[in-house]
Amino acid sequence: xxxxxxxxTHLIKTRGQQVTLRCSPKSGHDTVSWYQQALGQGPxxxxxxxEEEERQRGNFPDRFSGHQFPNYSSELNVNALLLGDSxxxxxxxxxxxxxxxxxxxxxxLSIL
Amino acid sequence: xxxxxxxxxxxxxxxxxxSIINCAYENTAFDYFPWYQQFPGKGPxxxxxxxxxxxxxxxxxxxxxxxxxxxxxxxxxxxxxPGDSATYFCAAxxxxxxxxxxxxxxFGQGTILTVHP
Numbered sequence: 557x558x559x560x561x562x563x564x565t566h567l568i569k570t571r572g573q574q575v576t577l578r579c580s581p582k583s584g585h586d587t588v589s590w591y592q593q594a595l596g597q598g599p600x601x602x603x604x605x606x607e608e609e610e611r612q613r614g615n616f617p618d619r620f621s622g623h624q625f626p627n628y629s630s631e632l633n634v635n636a637l638l639l640g641d642s643x644x645x646x647x648x649x650x651x652x653x654x655x656x657x658x659x660x661x662x663x664x665l666s667i668l
Numbered sequence: 669x670x671x672x673x674x675x676x677x678x679x680x681x682x683x684x685x686x687s688i689i690n691c692a693y694e695n696t697a698f699d700y701f702p703w704y705q706q707f708p709g710k711g712p713x714x715x716x717x718x719x720x721x722x723x724x725x726x727x728x729x730x731x732x733x734x735x736x737x738x739x740x741x742x743x744x745x746x747x748x749x750p751g752d753s754a755t756y757f758c759a760a761x762x763x764x765x766x767x768x769x770x771x772x773x774x775f776g777q778g779t780i781l782t783v784h785p
Contacts, residue, residue, distance in 0.1 A: 560711075589772070598674075598757050598775030599712065612771045646711050653771040654763035656702060659711035 558583060560649050560660035568666045569637050577632040577663045581649030588630040589657055590622060593644040605630050606653050634665075642667045672760050674776025681783050687745040689779045691758035694739065698760035702773075703732065703743050706755045715756075716743070748783045755780050 561580045569575050581588050587606045591599035601614035605624035624630045628649075634641055644664050648657035674691045681687045691701075700719055704712035718725045718732040718741065725732045731744040745752055758776040 587771075591773070596778075598759075598778050599773070601772040601774070604771045606771075614772060648773075656700075656714060656717060657761075657773060658714060659704075661709070661711040 560585075560647055560658055562645075562647050562660040562663050564663060565661070566664045566666075568668060570668050571637055571639060573637050574633065574635045575637060575665065577634075577645050577647075577665070579630045579632070579647030579649075579660060581628050581630070581647075582658055585649035585651050585658075586628050587650045587653050587655070588624060588628065589648045589650070590630070590632050591646040591648065591659075592616070593646055593662070595643070599646055602632070604653060611653060637667050639667050641665065672758060672774050672776045674758050674779060676779060677777065678780040679782070681748045681781065683748065683750060683783055683785050685748050685783075687748045687752070687781055687783070688742060689756055689758070689781075690740065690742045691776050692738075692740045693760050693774075695760070695762070695774075696739070697762045697764065698774075700761045700763050701732070701734065701741050702759050702761070703730075704757045704759060704775075706757065706778075712757060745781075748781075750783045750785050753781055753783050 563578045589604040590602040593599040603613040608624045619635045621633045644662040646662045648659045650657045672693045702717035703715045705715045706712045729746045734741045756779045759773045
């Protein structure tokens with residue numbers, strides 16, 4: 557039984573570029589949440605998708621957007637990348653918005 | 669009001685000892701309190717969780733103690749092992765639909781635990 561899978565594992569971009577990160581939820585899960593984890597910090601909530609809609613959003617600018625597909629997988633898009641966007645991006649899935657969240661191993665994004 | 673404060677920042681324990689990590693929260697709407705364990709290069713793994721209607725939950729060597737009136741909760745790791753060396757995060761979430769923190773985990777700052785053999 558596969559857990560939460562994320563791709564790619566590592567990514568290097570330059571300032572101003574755009575990036576798309578992908579997440580496949582754990583089997584049986586229909587809700588996907590995205591978090592940003594800076595080095596040495598706890599994860600910060602970006603947003604949550606359920607039934608293909610953004611249901612909840614954290615304090616992140618509109619440069620951060622997402623999408624959920626009918627098969628429950630999800631994408632995180634970040635436009636106009638800044639140096640401060642360098643972080644580990646984590647995807648978590650759950651069997652509903654009010655159920656325990658299980659994390660993938662993340663995508664390490666480095667901005668040069 | 670959304671913050672979860674975690675202490676200590678780092679902790680060194682001898683093998684066989686007890687590791688204790690503490691967290692405090694402000695938002696009384698939080699109704700689920702998980703602990704996550706994170707190894708380098710990996711995502712956080714759900715370790716144990718508690719709801720505020722119980723004061724203690726034990727799973728193997730891991731115990732959560734919860735004090736609703738003080739808005740505090742703690743993780744106790746009994747018989748700590750070198751394999752327990754990792755970063756531990758407490759978190760809180762509001763599972764009630766319509767709340768401003770509904771569905772989003774709020775994490776503490778993390779505790780780096782080192783267990784010496």
